[in-house]
Amino acid sequence: MSKSKKNLGNNYLKIVVSIVIFLISIVVILNNSNKPEAPIIEASNQDSKIDYRVKIFKNDFIKTEYMEKDKTYITDLVDDIEVNYNYKLTNSKKFDSNYKYNITYRIAVKHNSTGKELWTEEEKLIDNKDIIPNKNTIEIQDSAIVNYDALNDKVKQFKLDYNIPIDATLEINLNVIDNNTNKIIAYTGLATNLNTEIIDINKNEQSNIQAEIKTESKPKTPIIVIIAIIVSIISILYTAYEIYNTIRYNLSRKSYYEKAINKILKNYGDIVAELVNPVDLSKLNVIDVKNFDQMLDVEEELRIPIMFYETEKNVSGEFVIVTNEIAYRYVLKNH
Numbered sequence: 001m002s003k004s005k006k007n008l009g010n011n012y013l014k015i016v017v018s019i020v021i022f023l024i025s026i027v028v029i030l031n032n033s034n035k036p037e038a039p040i041i042e043a044s045n046q047d048s049k050i051d052y053r054v055k056i057f058k059n060d061f062i063k064t065e066y067m068e069k070d071k072t073y074i075t076d077l078v079d080d081i082e083v084n085y086n087y088k089l090t091n092s093k094k095f096d097s098n099y100k101y102n103i104t105y106r107i108a109v110k111h112n113s114t115g116k117e118l119w120t121e122e123e124k125l126i127d128n129k130d131i132i133p134n135k136n137t138i139e140i141q142d143s144a145i146v147n148y149d150a151l152n153d154k155v156k157q158f159k160l161d162y163n164i165p166i167d168a169t170l171e172i173n174l175n176v177i178d179n180n181t182n183k184i185i186a187y188t189g190l191a192t193n194l195n196t197e198i199i200d201i202n203k204n205e206q207s208n209i210q211a212e213i214k215t216e217s218k219p220k221t222p223i224i225v226i227i228a229i230i231v232s233i234i235s236i237l238y239t240a241y242e243i244y245n246t247i248r249y250n251l252s253r254k255s256y257y258e259k260a261i262n263k264i265l266k267n268y269g270d271i272v273a274e275l276v277n278p279v280d281l282s283k284l285n286v287i288d289v290k291n292f293d294q295m296l297d298v299e300e301e302l303r304i305p306i307m308f309y310e311t312e313k314n315v316s317g318e319f320v321i322v323t324n325e326i327a328y329r330y331v332l333k334n335h
Contacts, residue, residue: 018239025232029225048188049086050203055079073199078148085174087140089186095133098179102128103144105172107151109158112165119158138176146172155194168194171204257334258314264292271299275309279320284327295319295330
C-alpha cells in the first residue's frame with residue numbers, strides 16, 4: 001500500500017473514532033444532565049382495607065335492612081351506602097410533610113356513544129382532617145355514608161331533562177393530601193354505576209399512590225457532564241479538522257495520467273498541438289509506440305508536430321504523428 005493511501009486510511013479512521021467519542025459524550029451528557037426534579041416515590045406498602053354495607057328500602061322480598069358487600073344490588077332498593085376505611089400507608093423513609101385527608105363522592109356523567117364527559121359533581125362527605133405521620137407511616141380509620149338513592153335520582157332527572165343517552169358512575173374515595181402542595185398523594189375507594197337497573201360495587205382500580213410523595217432529592221454530580229461537554233467540543237473540532245485535511249488531500253491528489261500529461265505539456269508544449277477533435281485513423285496504418293520518448297524520436301526524425309487529443313478527461317489521451325499513410329500513436333492512461 002502506498003504511503004498516500006495509508007495516510008488517507010488513517011485520516012478516515014481518526015474521523016470515525018472522533019465521531020464515536022462525540023456520540024458517547026452526548027449520551028453521557030443526556031444521561032447525567034440536571035433534569036427537572038421529579039418527586040421520588042419511596043412508599044413501600046399501601047394497605048387499603050375497605051368494608052361497606054348497603055342499606056335498602058323495605059320491600060316484600062328482601063327482609064334484612066342491610067345487604068353485605070360483594071353482592072349485586074337492585075338499584076331501586078338501594079338507600080344508602082355505608083363505607084368504613086382502614087387505611088395504612090407505609091413509606092421506606094420518614095415522611096417530610098404534614099398531611100390531611102377527606103372522603104368525597106364524585107359523580108361523572110358521560111355521553112353513551114361518544115364517551116365524552118357531560119357533567120361531574122364532587123362533594124365532601126367528610127371534611128379535611130389533619131394527619132400527623134408516625135415517622136414513616138400514615139394510618140387512617142374513618143367512615144362515611146353516601147345517599148345513593150338521592151344521587152341516582154339526580155342523574156335520572158338530568159337524563160329526563162335533556163333526553164340524552166348517558167352512562168353515569170359514582171366514586172366514593174378517601175383522599176390523602178399533602179398540606180404543602182395541597183395535592184392528593186394517594187387515594188382509595190369504591191366505584192359503582194348510576195341510572196342502571198342493578199349495580200355491583202367494586203374497589204376503585206385507581207387506588208394507587210400518585211407521584212407526589214417526596215422524601216429526599218438525589219443530586220447528580222455535574223463534573224462528569226462538564227468533562228463530557230469538553231470532550232464533545234474537542235472531538236467535533238478534531239473531526240472537522242480531519243475532514244478538512246481529507247478533502248484537501250483528495251482535491252490536491254493527482255493521478256499518474258494527470259502528472260504525466262502536465263509534465264509533457266510543460267516541457268514539450270512547443271512541439272505538441274492539442275486538438276479539439278480526434279484524428280481519424282481509420283484509413284491509416286497505425287503504429288503504436290511504447291512511450292512518449294519514442295514519439296519524440298519520431299518527431300525529431302520527421303520534423304512533424306505531435307498531435308494530442310484527450311480521449312477521457314483526466315484519464316487517458318492519444319499522441320499521434322501522421323505522415324503519408326502511417327500514423328505513429330502513443331496512448332497515455334492511468335495505470
